[in-house]
Amino acid sequence: MSQEQITIESEESGPLDTFRQFFALEQDVLVLSLSMFAFSLGFQMTNRFLPEYIVALGASGFVVGIFGTVGNIISAVFPYPGGAISDRIGSRYALTVFGVVSTLGFGVWLIAPDLGAITVVGITIQPWIWIFVGLLLAQGWKSFGLGATFAIVKQATDPSRLAAGFASTETFRRTAFLIGPVLAAVLIGFHPEFTVSFRYVLLMAIVFGVIGTVAQHILYDASEDSMGDSFEGIEQIKDDLREMPKPLRPLLVGDTLVRFANGMVYVFFVLVITQLYQVGFETTISLAGFSYGVDLSPEAFFGYLLGVEMFIALVFMAPAAKVAERVGLKPIVALGFAVYAIFPVVLISGPAVLAPVMPLSLTLILIFAFSGLRFAGLPSHKALIVGPAEKGTGGRVTGTYYLLRNTIVIPSAALGGYLWEFVSPEIAFTIAAVIGVAGTGYFLASGEEFEAYV
Template identity: 80%
Template sequence: MAKETAEASGAIDAFRQFFALQRDVLVLSLAMFAFSLGFQMTNRFLPEYMVALGATGFVIGLFGTFGNVIAALYPYPGGAISDRIGSRYALTVFGLVSTLGFIVWLFAPTIGAFTVGDITIEPWIWIFVGLLLAQAWKSFGLGATFAVVKQATDSSRLAVGFASTETFRRTAFLVGPVLAAILIDLHPDFTVSFRYVLAVAVIFGVVGTVAQHFLYDASADTIGGSFEGIARIRRDLREMPDELRPLLVGDTLVRFANGMVYVFFVLVVTQILQVGLDTTIAVGGFSYDVSLSPPAFFGYLLGVEMLIALLVMAPAAKFAESVGLKPVVAVGFAVYAIFPIVLINTPASAAALILVFAFSGLRFAGLPSHKALIVGPAESGAGGRVTGTYYLLRNTVVIPSAAIGGALWEFVSPEVAFTIAAVIGVVGTGYFLVYGTEFEAYA
C-alpha cells in the first residue's frame, strides 16, 4: 500500500485506499474476499446445521475448540508449505483444499450416520472434517499481511492503513450472512436450505482459487524466508517486545471469553429466543410482507453487525491518531466483554435483537488500532514474526474455551455460560486498561 497523505475519514476513504494496493497484494486481498464470503456464509450457521444433524450443545462446544486448535496450529505449517512450493502454488493448493471442505459440509447429510464396529459415526462428524479442510486457505500469510501494511505505511498512520484493507475484507462478512439469509429463506427445512448456501460457497471457493492462480504475480512476492522450526518459535517468543505483553494478556482473556460462547450465538436466536421477523414494508405505495425464519433472521442480524463495523472502523482509526490507540482498543475489548451478558438477557423481540447486534458491531471499531498496537513496536523486517508469535500464543491459550462453554451450556445452563464469559472478558479489559501501554508513534 502506498503511504497515505490524504485523510481517511470513513468507509469510502478506506475503500479508495485499498485500491491503491500493488497488484499482487490486491489479487490476494480479492481472493481473501472470495474465501471470506464463502466462510462467512457458512461458518456462523454451522452450529444450527449440527443440531439438525443430531449434535448436542457439548459437541458444538467441542467443534468450537477444534476450530481454535486449527487457528493456533495452521499458520506455521502453512508458511512452511508456502516456502517449499512457492506462494502461487501454495495459494492454489490451499484454495482447493478449502473448497473441498465446503463440499464435505454440503454432502454431510447425504453421507449420514454409519457404523464402524460397535461405534456409530454420526453425520455431524463430517462438519469437523470439513472445518479441517475449509480453513486451509486462512493458513497462508497472516503475519505477511501485517508486515506488508507495516512496511508500506507511516508508523503514525498504521491504524488507518489497517482500516483500509480490513474494511474491504470485512465487506465479505456483511455480504456473506445476508446472502445466506436469502438462500435459507428459500426452503422451510433448514437442512435443505443451508445446503443451497454451501453450494454457493463452493462456487466462491472455485472462483477465488482460479482467480488467484492466474492473476497472482509470485515474482513480486518478497516476503517470507525458510521456516526454521521450533527453535525459531522459541526465539520469537523470547524476543517479543515487552510492550505487547499486557495487550496479549488482556486480549487473550477477552478472546477466551468470546470463544466460550461465540458458536452459540446462533442458537440463542434460533433455539432459545426463537425470534424471526414478520412485518410489512411499504415502499412507493406498494406493501410487502416479510416473513423470516429465526435462522434467516440471524443472517440479517449478522449483516447489521457488520454494517456498523464497516461504518465505524475507519473513523475510529482516524480518531486514534488524536487520542491514541489504547483507548480505542479498550472500547473494542469492552464491547466484546459485555456482549454475551447483553445477548443472553435480550427479550424475545426482533427490534431488541437488531439493537443488540448493532451494538456488537462496535467491537470492530478497535480492530485496526489493535493490529497497529501489535505490529507497531516490532523492529523493521520483523512484523510478520512478531504477529505470528502473538497470535500463536493467544490462539493456543484460547483453544479450550469453546469446550468449556459447551460443557456449561449443556450441563449447567446457557445463562451461566454467558455470564461467566462476560466476567472473564471484563477482567481482561480491566487488565489492559491498567497495564497496557501506548505505541509511541501515537503517544
C-alpha cells in the same frame, strides 16, 4: 510495490476511500485481495450457521462447544505450517493448494447429510462428524499470510498512522463479512427446512471458492516469488516468544482473557436466536403502492442480525482509527475489549430487561448493532500489536502473538459447551462476561501506549 501505492495519505478516512485505494494496487496484491474477499465471503456465509447445522444433524450443545474448540486449534496451529509451505513452494502454488483444500471443505459440509450414520469397526460415525472434517479443510486458505499482511501494512504506513492503515484493509475485507451472512439469510429463506436451505448456501460458497482459486492461479504473477528456508522447528518458536517486544505482554494478557471469554460463547450466538429465543422477523413493507410481506425464519433473521453488526463495524472502524490519532491507541482498543466483554450478558439478559418497552426482534437488532462497536477497536488493536516490532520483524511478531493467544484460547469453546449443555446458557454467558471484564480491566491498568501515538 511503491511506497506511494499503499501508504495511507488522505486525511479523510472512510469506506469509500478504502475502495478507491484498493483499485490502485498492483496486480498481484489486487488478485490476492480479491481472493481474500471471495474466501471470506464463502466462509462467512457458512461458518456462523454451522452450529445450527450440527444440531440439526443430531449433535448436542456440548458437541457444538467441541466444534468451536477444534476451530480454535486450527486457528492456533495452521499459520505456522501454512507459512512454511508458502516458503517452500512459492506464494502462487501455496495459494492454489489452500484454495482447493478450502473449497473441498465446503463440499464436505454440503454432502454431510447424505452420508448418514456409518458404522466402522463397531463404531457409529454420525453425520455431524463430517462437519469437523470439513472444518479442517475449509480453514486451509485462512492459514496463508496473516503475519505477512501485518508486516506489509507496517512497512508501508507511517508509524503514527498505523491504525488508519489497518482500518483501510480491514474495511475492505470485512465487507465480505457483511455481505456473506446477509446473502446466506436470503438463500436460507428459499426453503422452510434448514438442512435443505443451508445447502443452497454451501453451494454458493463452493462457487466462490472455485472462482477465487482459479482467478488467483491464473492472474497471480509468480515471477518475483522467492523460495525460503524450511521451518526450523520448535526452537524457532521459542526464540520468537523470548524476543516478543515487552510492551506487547500486557496487551497479550488482556486480549487473551477477552478472546477466551468470547470463545466460550461465540459459536452459540446462532443457537440463542434459533433455540432459546426462537425469534424470526415479520413485517409488511409498503413501497410505490405495493405491499410486501416479510417473514423470516430464526435462522434467516440471524443472518440479517450479523449484517447489522458488520454494517455498524464498517461505519465506525475508520472514524475510530482517526480518533486514535488524537487520543491514542489504548483507549480505542479498550473500548473494543469492553464491548467484547459485556456483549454475552447483554445478549442473554438484555431482551428480558427491554421486553416491557420493545419487541424482541427490535431488541436483538439493537443488541447486534451494539456488538458491531467491538470492531471499532480492531485496527488500533492491530497497530498496537505490530507497532512495537523492530523493522523486518513484523510478520514474526504477529505470528508469535497470535500463536500464543490462540493456543491459550483453544479450550474456551469446550468449556462454554459444557456449561451450555450441563449447567445453563445463562451461566455460561455470565461467566464469559466476567472473564472478559477482567481482561479489559487488566489491559486498562497495565497496557502500554505505542510511542508513535503518545
